[in-house]
Amino acid sequence: MPVEQIPHQQTGSLVAGNRLLAPEQRSGQARPDRANSLTCGHRACRGCGEALGARWVVDAALRATGNRLIAVNATGCLEVFSTPYPQSAWQLPWLHSLFGNAPAVATGVAAALRATGRADVRVLGQGGDGGTVDIGFGCLSGMFERNDDVLYVCYDNEAYMNTGVQRSGATPAAARTATTQAVGTEPGNVFGQGKNLPAIAMAHEIPYVATATVADLRDLEAKVTRAMDVQGARYLHVLVPCPLGWGSEAHDTIRLARLATQCGLFPVLEAAYGEVTAATRIRRRVPVEGTCAGSPGTPTCSGHASGPTWSPVSRRRPIGTSPGTACWPHRHPRRWPDGDPVRHHARLGVEPDQSDRRLARRATRLPRPVSALCRRVPRRRERP
Amino acid sequence: MRLAQNGDYEAAWREIMRINPLPAIMGRVCYRPCETACNRGQLDETVGINSVERFLGDEAVRAGWTVSAGPSTGRRVLVVGAGPAGLAAAYHLRLLGHDVTMRDAGPEPGGMMRFGIPAYRLPRDVLDAEIRRIVDLGVTLELNTRVDDVAAVRETDGFEAVFLAVGAQLSHRTYVPAGDSARLLDALSVLRHTAGGAPPLLGRRVAVYGGGNTAVDVARTARRLGAADAVIVYRRTRDRMPAHESEVAEAEEEGVRMCWLSTIARAGEGRITVERMRLDESGFPQPTGEFDELDADAVVLALGQDSDLGLVSQAPSVATAHGRIVVDSAFMTGLPGVFAGGDAISGDRTVTSAVGHGRRAAQAIDAWLRGRATAEEALVREAGYDLLNPWYYTEAPRQHRARLEAARRTSTFDEVVAGLDPATALFEARRCLSCGGCFECDNCYSVCPDDAVIKLGPGLRYEIDLEYCKGCGLCAAECPAGAITMIPEQRQPT
Numbered sequence: 001m002p003v004e005q006i007p008h009q010q011t012g013s014l015v016a017g018n019r020l021l022a023p024e025q026r027s028g029q030a031r032p033d034r035a036n037s038l039t040c041g042h043r044a045c046r047g048c049g050e051a052l053g054a055r056w057v058v059d060a061a062l063r064a065t066g067n068r069l070i071a072v073n074a075t076g077c078l079e080v081f082s083t084p085y086p087q088s089a090w091q092l093p094w095l096h097s098l099f100g101n102a103p104a105v106a107t108g109v110a111a112a113l114r115a116t117g118r119a120d121v122r123v124l125g126q127g128g129d130g131g132t133v134d135i136g137f138g139c140l141s142g143m144f145e146r147n148d149d150v151l152y153v154c155y156d157n158e159a160y161m162n163t164g165v166q167r168s169g170a171t172p173a174a175a176r177t178a179t180t181q182a183v184g185t186e187p188g189n190v191f192g193q194g195k196n197l198p199a200i201a202m203a204h205e206i207p208y209v210a211t212a213t214v215a216d217l218r219d220l221e222a223k224v225t226r227a228m229d230v231q232g233a234r235y236l237h238v239l240v241p242c243p244l245g246w247g248s249e250a251h252d253t254i255r256l257a258r259l260a261t262q263c264g265l266f267p268v269l270e271a272a273y274g275e276v277t278a279a280t281r282i283r284r285r286v287p288v289e290g291t292c293a294g295s296p297g298t299p300t301c302s303g304h305a306s307g308p309t310w311s312p313v314s315r316r317r318p319i320g321t322s323p324g325t326a327c328w329p330h331r332h333p334r335r336w337p338d339g340d341p342v343r344h345h346a347r348l349g350v351e352p353d354q355s356d357r358r359l360a361r362r363a364t365r366l367p368r369p370v371s372a373l374c375r376r377v378p379r380r381r382e383r384p
Numbered sequence: 385m386r387l388a389q390n391g392d393y394e395a396a397w398r399e400i401m402r403i404n405p406l407p408a409i410m411g412r413v414c415y416r417p418c419e420t421a422c423n424r425g426q427l428d429e430t431v432g433i434n435s436v437e438r439f440l441g442d443e444a445v446r447a448g449w450t451v452s453a454g455p456s457t458g459r460r461v462l463v464v465g466a467g468p469a470g471l472a473a474a475y476h477l478r479l480l481g482h483d484v485t486m487r488d489a490g491p492e493p494g495g496m497m498r499f500g501i502p503a504y505r506l507p508r509d510v511l512d513a514e515i516r517r518i519v520d521l522g523v524t525l526e527l528n529t530r531v532d533d534v535a536a537v538r539e540t541d542g543f544e545a546v547f548l549a550v551g552a553q554l555s556h557r558t559y560v561p562a563g564d565s566a567r568l569l570d571a572l573s574v575l576r577h578t579a580g581g582a583p584p585l586l587g588r589r590v591a592v593y594g595g596g597n598t599a600v601d602v603a604r605t606a607r608r609l610g611a612a613d614a615v616i617v618y619r620r621t622r623d624r625m626p627a628h629e630s631e632v633a634e635a636e637e638e639g640v641r642m643c644w645l646s647t648i649a650r651a652g653e654g655r656i657t658v659e660r661m662r663l664d665e666s667g668f669p670q671p672t673g674e675f676d677e678l679d680a681d682a683v684v685l686a687l688g689q690d691s692d693l694g695l696v697s698q699a700p701s702v703a704t705a706h707g708r709i710v711v712d713s714a715f716m717t718g719l720p721g722v723f724a725g726g727d728a729i730s731g732d733r734t735v736t737s738a739v740g741h742g743r744r745a746a747q748a749i750d751a752w753l754r755g756r757a758t759a760e761e762a763l764v765r766e767a768g769y770d771l772l773n774p775w776y777y778t779e780a781p782r783q784h785r786a787r788l789e790a791a792r793r794t795s796t797f798d799e800v801v802a803g804l805d806p807a808t809a810l811f812e813a814r815r816c817l818s819c820g821g822c823f824e825c826d827n828c829y830s831v832c833p834d835d836a837v838i839k840l841g842p843g844l845r846y847e848i849d850l851e852y853c854k855g856c857g858l859c860a861a862e863c864p865a866g867a868i869t870m871i872p873e874q875r876q877p878t
Contacts, residue, residue, distance in 0.1 A: 010815070011777055015864060017826025018825050019390075019842065020814065027826075027830065032841070041834075048856075051834070052831060052858075217830065249857075250856035251856055251857030251861040254861065255861065
């Protein structure tokens with residue numbers, strides 16, 4: 001874990017600040033002089049996880065580089081809500097070209113800086129999951145494979161939210177989107193599809209890959225800071241819940257991300273050269289299955305007190321659940337390489353009411369066991 | 385707690401002293417009703433508010449911190465009784481600038497804290513130090529002075545107001561058929577003589593009749609005085625016992641035996657007869673007609689206490705009911721300018737409520753002397769556990785106070801429960817969740833997706849920039865302490 005865990009002291013390092021800690025032990029976002037690179041007045045929805053995550057990421061990158069940073073943005077929510085022509089909410093040099101070419105543009109910016117002798121200026125590429133996992137994937141893979149000196153950050157809200165919540169390659173199984181409705185016996189998004197981009201990035205054996213969420217923002221900040229210490233291609237995958245697309249309450253953004261990590265569906269890890277080097281331990285385990293304790297709009301906001309909002313689905317058996325409790329019909333019987341059956345979404349023969357459907361809408365997924373994937377890829381680059 | 389968390393013990397002590405002038409005493413004898421309400425109990429274990437209070441009180445005694453009286457008003461107030469209620473009232477009246485004369489019939493100040501609470505719960509040096517600090521504020525203390533007629537004394541000695549805190553010094557009696565040679569004592573005199581250094585002869589086997597805290601105190605005192613066998617005889621069951629759970633547990637650790645559902649039917653020489661009881665549907669004990677015999681050299685009656693209200697018997701306007709003085713919400717009796725508090729009025733008869741009576745009565749006396757209405761206490765906004773976000777609090781087990789080993793608890797009057805040391809006291813203070821109160825963790829400032837929370841600087845907290853706030857409520861949801869409230873915006877009529 002890159003962020004130092006400080007026990008006791010009332011809230012320890014779990015909160016951003018904490019007056020009982022020395023100023024250098026508090027997060028950068030607790031400082032009154034923080035950069036506010038994505039400043040107020042942008043047009044993100046209420047409770048936008050992406051706007052929150054982006055400010056933490058870009059502010060941390062600015063601090064790590066001494067404000068010598070250029071950001072390149074793919075098309076997506078982040079670009080649309082921050083820069084309606086002729087305005088901009090960005091307080092740093094910022095470029096936008098197309099939906100699919102942000103990694104390539106970032107590569108070009110890095111090359112131009114190198115050619116002009118400005119190697120001290122670093123480059124940050126960023127986009128949503130659509131621009132990263134689907135449309136920009138070829139450019140991103142090229143950027144990884146050439147090991148260009150770019151930190152690329154994917155803000156994963158699990159669908160094309162900007163254009164009306166359509167399914168993307170990062171949409172998890174059984175998730176409801178405009179194009180994968182949970183109707184009749186259909187579970188929502190189909191099981192067994194989609195890409196696990198952190199694992200793919202690790203398969204490129206780039207120097208640094210990490211996942212993070214907006215539930216542990218100090219961890220996110222520390223990972224960006226660590227990534228800026230590394231030269232070469234780096235990839236950061238950040239889970240950012242989207243109240244509009246997920247149909248969740250605006251105040252539940254952080255809580256949902258926390259539940260995703262605490263039920264084991266979204267592992268928070270770090271990897272170097274294709275090997276996992278650190279993982280954040282689950283602090284208070286919650287079951288994936290079960291119902292949401294609070295009805296929609298109830299201001300219970302802790303992973304501790306309430307159950308998760310997810311339906312009883314996951315692609316692998318989640319930690320803390322017993323086998324056999326998910327009794328959905330195996331319409332697409334599949335097995336993992338280790339022989340573990342892929343479990344399916346079930347309706348129990350009862351037409352769900354609206355609240356069940358609401359609960360069944362979301363599901364995140366566990367990335368495939370990356371070590372198994374990585375072993376098959378021959379090593380091409382020598383470690384420094 | 386906030387100040388103690390910062391390690392600023394003197395400021396934290398001064399904050400306590402605004403309310404409670406006896407923190408070292410209260411940190412020992414209070415039954416901690418506040419900890420019952422502590423939200424941390426739902427997370428792991430309640431915060432040891434009481435042990436932190438005691439630590440701060442002991443620090444103050446050790447370092448000699450003092451407070452000073454307020455500017456003099458020249459108004460004279462008589463406080464009758466130097467127990468916890470009288471001391472607290474005298475302290476607060478001195479802070480408000482009034483001249484206070486305290487009269488007590490006893491040879492030393494402290495009331496029940498000295499003559500009722502055994503030394504193993506409240507060491508006398510602590511008691512003396514805290515009383516001395518109050519007397520040093522300029523209280524005129526007149527000991528061995530009984531006030532017989534409150535109206536006459538007030539007239540002759542020229543006091544404008546009087547506070548009656550005479551306590552409840554008379555043991556409740558009941559009829560127990562006893563042989564000539566049976567030894568029957570009352571609990572208060574046992575405790576008083578023990579405190580005075582002349583313990584009564586109890587014998588080797590002592591039966592204590594009653595189920596209150598006094599009964600437990602007597603039984604534990606008897607063990608320390610050499611009784612091999614101390615039995616508490618109580619007519620109901622343990623869960624219906626008025627004595628505090630922790631006291632009963634400590635007594636059992638010291639070898640005090642309990643005899644539930646029993647009454648003493650007869651007392652003879654070296655032997656008593658107890659009758660078995662059973663509880664009826666309403667929970668009231670009914671006799672069964674079955675009898676047992678118990679060996680007992682002495683029987684101590686601890687059946688409750690009454691106040692000696694002779695001093696108001698010549699003032700017909702002061703109403704009494706059930707042996708207690710009747711007061712209004714401002715602690716004033718039927719006689720204007722005469723106030724009462726502590727065990728002499730109805731209440732739960734603990735040091736805690738007596739000190740509270742003293743403070744509130746002092747405020748009422750001050751308001752009455754100045755011809756003002758009593759100031760309403762500002763309501764504290766309480767935050768229930770559901771408003772908190774317990775995710776953010778670190779795992780921190782409660783720091784328990786060490787206890788004296790059992791062997792020394794039956795032979796000496798040494799203090800049983802030790803205090804916290806500075807490290808554990810600081811740790812315990814930092815377990816506080818600050819429910820409903822901002823402690824500047826910067827979470828709201830850092831989780832706002834719209835940069836709409838403005839940080840005002842250390843100690844100044846935050847402000848929401850409503851021009852940019854979209855009302856998502858993330859700050860309120862992620863506030864650990866539930867210190868942020870979402871209020872729906874009222875649309876302005878056009």
